[in-house]
Amino acid sequence: MAHSFYKFRKGEVYAHCYKHPQAAITADCVIFSYDGKDLLVLLVRRGQEPFKDCWALPGGFVRPEETVEEGARRELLEETSLTAEYMEQIRVFSNPDRDPRQRVVTVPFFALVKHSPVTGGDDAAEAKWFPVDQMPDLAFDHKDIFLEAKEALKRSLYFNPVTFDLLPEKFTMPQLQRLYELILGHKFDRRNFARKMNTLEILDSPERPSGTPSRIASTFSFNRDKWYYMKKDGSTNFEF
Amino acid sequence: MAHSFYKFRKGEVYAHCYKHPQAAITADCVIFSYDGKDLLVLLVRRGQEPFKDCWALPGGFVRPEETVEEGARRELLEETSLTAEYMEQIRVFSNPDRDPRQRVVTVPFFALVKHSPVTGGDDAAEAKWFPVDQMPDLAFDHKDIFLEAKEALKRSLYFNPVTFDLLPEKFTMPQLQRLYELILGHKFDRRNFARKMNTLEILDSPERPSGTPSRIASTFSFNRDKWYYMKKDGSTNFEF
DNA sequence: CCAAAAGTGTTAACCCTACACCCATGT
């Protein structure tokens, strides 16, 4: 880490001084999960001003000794006790006025986690999952960040099987299909969908809950090895 | 713009003081162009330390009153006198050690410009186009940024007809095809390529240089209106 | 018993791929 910045004694209000104009860097996370029914985003209720008591994306200041990725993972853990299966950076938001306190440039991520109930961690008094189509008003420009994240997730799905990071180890074909439909925003034919998934050959063979032949779906699991192999080959025709 | 930072008198070495740990923000541009033969990237030779005389991506510090996008466009103009047809943010590089002077977080962009010879602008003594497969060593982590930009350009081509921003108003089918091949990294069949382009219906009807029936290619131009229309419909099957 | 969910196959249209020959020009 470089040291051309200068620190006053601890506790001083303006503790950090520099030669060039600077900005505080935050990492914010749009954390998606899927409960089998809705695509969800985790929000925390802000404990301090500005936007006190407003819902916001979890996130916080990046420390001098960490990358934005490290900062994002740390904040994620601190605020929500979650660890992401997958994280991807999306475009930074840098409007000079976006934070009323000072210039804050945020590097947002979308993060995918397997669904679990949450309670807030350190910084955040309250944390709650919201279906993506029932989002409350958000602090700062977090609404824009959220919208960008939804788009990024959609784009990402063309190249990566990100759905599997949102599903539990074992899942059913209808669950998988609903998830695709939620992310991409349109419906598929059940038979065609299952056929496509089978020809991709990234699912392990189904398990039938013993005896029950219908009305209860078979469970599949994702075959990561086959996927990596496929990706190396360059044969990633993952379009729907 | 927020004002919680504090300025010493002008010319002071540590002119900017803040409450939170900060970073300087730079915007760097990977500027692509196409001369009909190679996919090119514009590099500038650095005038100052660190990495003096090294080749580097054009870019510089983002000012307090501008967004990173505005900063990128300004630097682009100042250093290279170019304006981009298209710009897209790629992932930020934030390794704390990436700049030996102090923490500098860079927001890189790839920019597409129509080809023209260049001479350096204000900051940069020298500017030169390099074919993407003949890049020299670069300052800082600019090599990694360049590689990321190449990938981002490739991905972008699945969703946007970015090739048209690299080509002159009038271009030939073989030119277009070469460009696709350079970006995506593999060859296409001449006939299939032309057919696909025609079925996409985003090209205006060809112009034959009067009289000459062969050996000189017809020129096409991009029909932006049709593209926008198509995009609205959601029928953007732009895969190769 | 009725509604809701899961399973299953076939056909037609479309798209992608592979492939060969001719013509015009510049050297």
Next chain:
DNA sequence: ACATGGGTGTAGGGTTAACACTTTTGG
């Protein structure tokens, strides 16, 4: 005349899209 580059069409294979009925279970 020969090498280079541009133009053109067709046939086969694969993928996608559209489509309906049966079974089971929970209410």
